[in-house]
Amino acid sequence: MVFGQKRFASINENLNRRFAEKGVLIAAHRGSWHGNIVQNTTMAFRAAFMMGADIVETDTSVTLDGVVYCIHDGAELQLFGAQKSTLAMTSARVDDYQMRNALDQPNRQHAQQLDEVCAYLCHGELINIDRSWKAGGLVPGILDKHPHMLSQAIIKAPLRAREVIEQLNEHERKYMFMPICYSLEDVEEALSYRDVNTVGAELIATRPDGPLLSPEGIAYVHAHGLFAWVNTLVITDEEPEDTLCAGLDDDISIRIGPEAGWGRLMEMGADVLQTDWPSLVDKYRGRSAMHGHR
Numbered sequence: 001m002v003f004g005q006k007r008f009a010s011i012n013e014n015l016n017r018r019f020a021e022k023g024v025l026i027a028a029h030r031g032s033w034h035g036n037i038v039q040n041t042t043m044a045f046r047a048a049f050m051m052g053a054d055i056v057e058t059d060t061s062v063t064l065d066g067v068v069y070c071i072h073d074g075a076e077l078q079l080f081g082a083q084k085s086t087l088a089m090t091s092a093r094v095d096d097y098q099m100r101n102a103l104d105q106p107n108r109q110h111a112q113q114l115d116e117v118c119a120y121l122c123h124g125e126l127i128n129i130d131r132s133w134k135a136g137g138l139v140p141g142i143l144d145k146h147p148h149m150l151s152q153a154i155i156k157a158p159l160r161a162r163e164v165i166e167q168l169n170e171h172e173r174k175y176m177f178m179p180i181c182y183s184l185e186d187v188e189e190a191l192s193y194r195d196v197n198t199v200g201a202e203l204i205a206t207r208p209d210g211p212l213l214s215p216e217g218i219a220y221v222h223a224h225g226l227f228a229w230v231n232t233l234v235i236t237d238e239e240p241e242d243t244l245c246a247g248l249d250d251d252i253s254i255r256i257g258p259e260a261g262w263g264r265l266m267e268m269g270a271d272v273l274q275t276d277w278p279s280l281v282d283k284y285r286g287r288s289a290m291h292g293h294r
Helices: 007-020 042-050 077-079 091-096 114-120 139-144 146-153 162-170 184-193 216-225 250-255 262-268 278-290
Strands: 025-028 055-059 128-132 155-156 176-181 201-204 227-231 272-275
Touching: 007 025, 007 146, 007 176, 025 042, 025 278, 042 055, 042 176, 055 272, 077 272, 114 128, 114 139, 139 146, 139 262, 155 162, 155 201, 162 176, 162 227, 184 201, 184 216, 201 216, 201 272, 216 227, 216 262, 250 278, 262 272
Parallel strands: 025 055, 025 272, 055 128, 128 155, 155 176, 176 201, 201 227, 227 272
Antiparallel strands: none
16 A cells, blocks of 8 residues: 555655555654663664664754754753753753763763764654654754755644644644644644645544554545555553553553454554564564464
């Protein structure tokens, strides 16, 4: 299946080729960040691709002086012991911080700008840019400085972030876009922006009996020429309603077995699984392919 509008086929060719090759794609949440490797850095992205990921996901936020970093605002305390949000800092202050690794120990890495990450990923690697609405509308301009990003970057935003979608609708270079959808109506609304290169939909489902994350819901997404992206990562298990994929997540896939989570999503027709465990999903994907399953 080919995703996206035909008139944007040349832009989307790199993405669609990956689907043709792999069937189901694996997206690594903030890269692979374990041990001394820090999230949302080129080291984390390199590790993710080494672990079998097809896409790396990054967050963006902008400083007071207009510099966009690959940082999830709100994670500053974990990243470098700061009580203040990146959104309320200057770039000089962000650059001054030494990052902390997964063991809460200092290392030599520093927060990286989106511009640096775009320059690094210059060999066709796919990158999903999340929280683009936190970057003050600066993401497309940064991508424009790196022509290869036209076929590599997938910008993500919720439909409430209308300024992001309207900017993409007017922007000359038609970067791939993926809306965050909580209902089939959200999918329909996203498709109403005809000059946006919408290629997929991130499907958020808190209940296992909802219409969105189901074979029928995913078939509906496919019928509109979009891929179905599902988040299997677990942010917290303190609040069950915070689940992103109706409980078919990384935790159950590891605790019980891949068939209980990742496998069920693949059977439903999910096209992209975003995970914190790309190597495990890749191993299961390979085993499934050997047995003739999707």
